[in-house]
Amino acid sequence: MTRVVQQSSRLCMLFFMVISLVACGFHLRGQIIIPDSLKVITLNSASGSNDFDRDLRIALKKAGVTVLDKAQASADIPELKVNAISTSDTTLATNSDNDITQIERRLSAVYFIRNNQGKALYGPRTVSTSKSLANQNAEESTKLAYNQQQTEGMYEDLVSQLLSDLSYSPL
Numbered sequence: 001m002t003r004v005v006q007q008s009s010r011l012c013m014l015f016f017m018v019i020s021l022v023a024c025g026f027h028l029r030g031q032i033i034i035p036d037s038l039k040v041i042t043l044n045s046a047s048g049s050n051d052f053d054r055d056l057r058i059a060l061k062k063a064g065v066t067v068l069d070k071a072q073a074s075a076d077i078p079e080l081k082v083n084a085i086s087t088s089d090t091t092l093a094t095n096s097d098n099d100i101t102q103i104e105r106r107l108s109a110v111y112f113i114r115n116n117q118g119k120a121l122y123g124p125r126t127v128s129t130s131k132s133l134a135n136q137n138a139e140e141s142t143k144l145a146y147n148q149q150q151t152e153g154m155y156e157d158l159v160s161q162l163l164s165d166l167s168y169s170p171l
Contacts, residue, residue, distance in 0.1 A: 031108040044080070083124075089106075092104050102133050110125070111162060113171065127158055133150055
């Protein structure tokens with residue numbers, strides 16, 4: 001009898017743990033699968049950020065995409081065109097002196113896939129990310145370093161979203 005109670009309590013505990021993981025939004029993530037038609041592309045990025053461009057090239061390489069120079073590409077190679085990243089800040093909190101203490105930074109980018117004649121094959125698509133930034137009332141150098149570090153992390157998130165969205169391309 002005690003053995004049955006132990007087994008049922010273990011099963012209940014296991015069931016509770018699985019339900020807890022599912023309820024919190026946990027998902028196992030695999031590698032992003034890019035369509036075969038986009039395994040070789042050219043990249044035309046006007047993002048305005050070297051950090052974003054570097055992160056994008058690294059993520060594309062990890063996803064098995066070969067990025068060619070425009071001069072090396074044949075006429076049938078699609079181009080990934082990324083427009084300028086837009087940034088907007090919204091004030092979330094101020095202190096008693098009306099100095100800003102917390103902001104929400106939102107980055108968004110528009111991208112599309114086009115052929116060599118400039119015709120869009122997929123997109124335009126918009127990807128965006130946002131993050132709350134504290135320490136806005138710190139010393140100016142501290143605030144700038146903190147904001148730069150957080151924005152670099154946001155670039156990684158933006159690249160991840162772009163690749164994830166690109167994996168659903170019908171091409």
